[in-house]
Every structure is written in structure tokens, then in C-alpha cells.
Amino acid sequence: MNSExxxxxxxxxxxxxxxxxxxxxxxxxxxxxxxRKVIAIIMATLIPGLGHLFLGLFIRGLTFIVLxxxxxxxxxxxxxDGLRINIxxxxxxxxxxxxxxxxxxxxxxxxxxxxxxxxxxxxxxSRMDARGHQSSPFYAxxxxxxxxVLLVAGGGLMILFRMKPRWLSIFFEDYGFxxxxxxxxxxxxxxxxxxxxxxxxRKKLKERG
Numbered sequence: 001m002n003s004e005x006x007x008x009x010x011x012x013x014x015x016x017x018x019x020x021x022x023x024x025x026x027x028x029x030x031x032x033x034x035x036r037k038v039i040a041i042i043m044a045t046l047i048p049g050l051g052h053l054f055l056g057l058f059i060r061g062l063t064f065i066v067l068x069x070x071x072x073x074x075x076x077x078x079x080x081d082g083l084r085i086n087i088x089x090x091x092x093x094x095x096x097x098x099x100x101x102x103x104x105x106x107x108x109x110x111x112x113x114x115x116x117x118x119x120x121x122x123x124x125x126s127r128m129d130a131r132g133h134q135s136s137p138f139y140a141x142x143x144x145x146x147x148x149v150l151l152v153a154g155g156g157l158m159i160l161f162r163m164k165p166r167w168l169s170i171f172f173e174d175y176g177f178x179x180x181x182x183x184x185x186x187x188x189x190x191x192x193x194x195x196x197x198x199x200x201x202r203k204k205l206k207e208r209g
Contacts, residue, residue, distance in 0.1 A: 030116070037112035044108040048101050051108035055115065059147045064104045070154050071096050077161040078172060089177040092184075 036055065044051025048068050052061030075093045078086055160168050171179075 033112075033116045037109075037116055040108050040112050041105065044105045048104040051104070052111070055108070055111055057111060057142060059142045060107070060111075063147055063150060064100065066150060066154050067100055068097070070157060071100070073158055073161050077164070078176065080164075084173050086173060086176050089172065089180060092177065092180055 040051040040054045042051075043054050047065075049061040049064035052058070052064065055061075071093055075090060078090050078093065
């Protein structure tokens, strides 16, 4: 004899509800995350790095601020009295400001989208995302030693800009533009290769399902 009893129609519809039921605060958290995204973008358009600080990406935000200050100090040094003005170098340093500004806005947008998508705050000690995969590259800078190296190098450059040694003036007058152009090419190649590697990893993750 079959011991199973047919479930009432009401119960059969109520069984899957616990799996489909969402947390009552989930919608509010999503709206709050989207609101934070808008505020972060507005702050990033005002001052580079400020939007990252608002999102909790402190190291990333301070990096943009330090790079902006270094560029301003370099422009002031190149155009200072007693130094033969290197017009191409000055133009190149000036162009770096809008590049840094727009990349800062783009990076804030991408970081905020990541937080909205996975509904989580930045955690510099976390190496896994919500799917159990490698943590987003937006958080990699928060854990590395690169920011400490940047601070040491930036502080040393600021001291040299203030002391104005003769050898530094000769270097900027004769080789400043060439050095900065090569540095920008290397940075561009690094970003290009990095995007290729990231695209390859994304493709592998999609193939694995």
C-alpha cells in the first residue's frame, strides 16, 4: 500500500517559498549600494581619489591623490626660475592630469559596479569573491606593497624638487621628456598585457561555467 499522501494544493505551492524568499533588507541594501555609487562618482569628479575614499578603497584613493600631487610638483619644478623650460615635457606633464582625472572616474565607476553586483564592502584581507573565485583586481592594490613604494619614491622626488640639485636640473633639461615618454610607453604596455591576461582568465572562467 502506498503510504504517501497527496499534499494539499496550498502546501505544494508553499514548499519552495523558503528557497525563493529574499532577505527583507536585501532590497534596501541594494538601493543603498546604488546610492553610494552615485555619491562616489560625484566625489570622484570633484577631486581625484575622493570617490575611492568614500567607497572604502583608501589605498587606491590615496594613490590617485599622491600621483596628482607629484605631477603638480613636477610641473612647478620644470617651469621654475633658473631652469631652462622644457616645453614638450611641460605639455606631457600637463596632459597627465586629465588622463589621471578621467581614469579615476572610470575606476570609481568599475569599483562601485563590483560592489553593487556582489553587494559587499571592500575587504583588503579577502582573496575570494562571492562566487568563490579570485578576488577582483580592484582590491589587489589594497593588499600590496606598491603603495608603500610609491610613497617612498614620491617623498624622495618631492625632496629633490625642493632642494633643486644641479644634476637633477641637467637631467630634466636634457632627458626629462624622453624619460617620461618611455615611462608612459612602459605603463601602456603593462596595462595592455594586463588586460589580455584578465580577458584570458575571464574566458577560462566562462568555459568552466
